[in-house]
Amino acid sequence: MLVVLGILIFFLGLLFSIAWHELGHLTTAKMFGVKVTQYMVGFGRTIFSRKKGETEYGVKAVPFGGFIRMIGMFPPQKEQEYGRTASSAPWRAMVEDARQAVAEEVRPEDSHRQFYQRKPWKRIIVMAAGPFMNLILAVGIFTTVLMAYGVAQPTTTVSSVSECVVSAKAQNVSECPEGAPKSPAAQAGFRPDDEIVSFNGERVESWQELRGSIRNSTGTATVVVERDGRTLTLHPDLIPNTQPKINDSDEYVEVGFLGITPTQHLVRQSFGDVVTRIGSMIGMTAQKVVELPSKVPDLVAAIGGQERESDSPVGVVGASRLGGEVLSYDELSVGARMITMVQLLAGVNLSLFLINMLPILPLDGGHIAGALWESLRRKLARLVRRPDPGPFDTAKLMPVAYVVSLVFIAYSLLVLVADIVNPVTLT
Known part of the structure; x- marks a missing residue:
């Protein structure tokens, strides 16, 4: 029941994120006098809608996105181009079909309220408002969590002691393999709740300092611990072992090994720390967005039954399943589960911001790029005293938009199948 409830709650959070995104487009478009005929969450058949004023608000059957419909997205065809239309290439017919469909939405009384008629800077604001609403939501969630709740940081108190020595490269090892040697910590008598005083x-002032000392040492060490109010001196015999490199879990190195895990405690972050952490999150998420095409082989292999990578992209279904897992994860307190869920939702919003800002149609970034190019070429025309070239005709890029849409649909279906047959899990 907790898994189902978690999936439902997270799914509703995703729908809110989509509605929040489209709200940015809606409010700025209306602010600049553009007529908006529809505000919809989802695609396909309309489940529910209600018209208020000149705009129809509703929910559609396929909850994988949303849109607002503004009139006059494309400028009309220039007079000198009419003669070329009949003998044009097939893609030109595609362009003119899109242009005609847009023109049919414009009534004579609304001819002055078309999107393409707005100045480039206004169109940039309208198209950027959606992604920036996602960014605002993500930053707001992360800031609240980091400053009010805090970040789990390791301490010098022992949480658990490894029973045996196993290489970090060995995957999914929950019990000691037959013949595995006891860990140095187990042999020396370390126990949970031991507080390490010196090495x-x-x-020892921090876990980071202690970890560095352990990794740089082999052979017999002298460790002073505090246990039940008493001070004890233990002499573990540290051995070399393969462990992930610090700050790079994909690279392994041979380091000194003791076999203890630290306890964690929550530390509230300062505003400066929050800015640094969010900046790092944005950079890391941007890198993952760039890596999306390289993840196709992993997704195909995962569908075929191979182990799915932990950083594999997930869609609405996969993210919702993770939300269900988080809510049912009994090793965390209820509060920690809810915090984890909202942070996961914030991560999704950060991804939505970066993906939508890519400068390709039909994404918001493609329209922004078109408006920037229009502004630049108009300024250049004034500079060299040439006639105003007029609005940039984004309709001419519709064939590219259709290709990009097909690629996105194919990628989304690939992710959807992988999320169903071989989902990413917390464990």
Whole structure:
């Protein structure tokens, strides 16, 4: 029941994120006098709608996105181009069909309220408002969590002691394999709740400092711990072991190994720390967006039954399943589960912001790029005293938009199948 409830809650959070995105487009378009005929969450058949004023608000059957419909997205065809239309290439017919469909929505009394008639800077604001609403939501969630709740950071108190030595490259090892040697910590008598005071005569102030000392040491070490109010000196015999490189879990190195796991405690972050962390999150998410095409082989292999990578892209179904897992994860408190869910939702919004800002149609970034190009060429025309070239005709890029849409649909279907047959899980 918790899994189902978590899926439902997270799914509703995703729908809210979509509606929030489209709200940015809607409010700025109306602010600049553009007529908006529809505000919809989802695609396909309309489940529910209600008209208020000149805009129809509703929900559609396929909840994988949303849209607002503004009149006059494309400028009319220039007079000198009419003669070329009949003998044009097939793609030109596609362009003119799109242009005609847009023109049919414009009534004579609304001819002055078309999107293409607005100045480039206004069109940029309208198209950027949607992605930036996602960014605002993500930053707001992360800031609230980091400053009010805090970040789990390791301490010098032992949480658990490894029973045996297993290479970090060994996957999904929950029990000690037969013949595996006992860990140095187990042999030396370390216990959970031991607080490590010093290592080889040097006082320990933080887990990061202790971890560095352990990884740089082999052989017999002297470790002072505090246990039940008493001070004890233990002498573990550290051994080399293969472990992930610090700050790069994909690379492994041979380092000193003790076999303890630290406890975690929550530390509230300062505003400066929040800015640094969010900047790092944006950079990391941007890198993952760039890597999306390279993930196709992994998705195909996952559908075929191979192990799915932990950083594999997920869609609405996969993200909702993760939300269900989080809510049912009994190793966390209820509060920690809810915090994890909202942070997961914030991560999704960060991804939506970056993907929608890509400068290709039909994404918002494609319209922004078109408006920027129009502004630039108009300024250049004034500079060299040439006639105003007029609005940039984004309709001419519709064939590209159709190709990009097909690629996105194919990729989304690939992710959907992978999320169903071989989903990414917390474990």
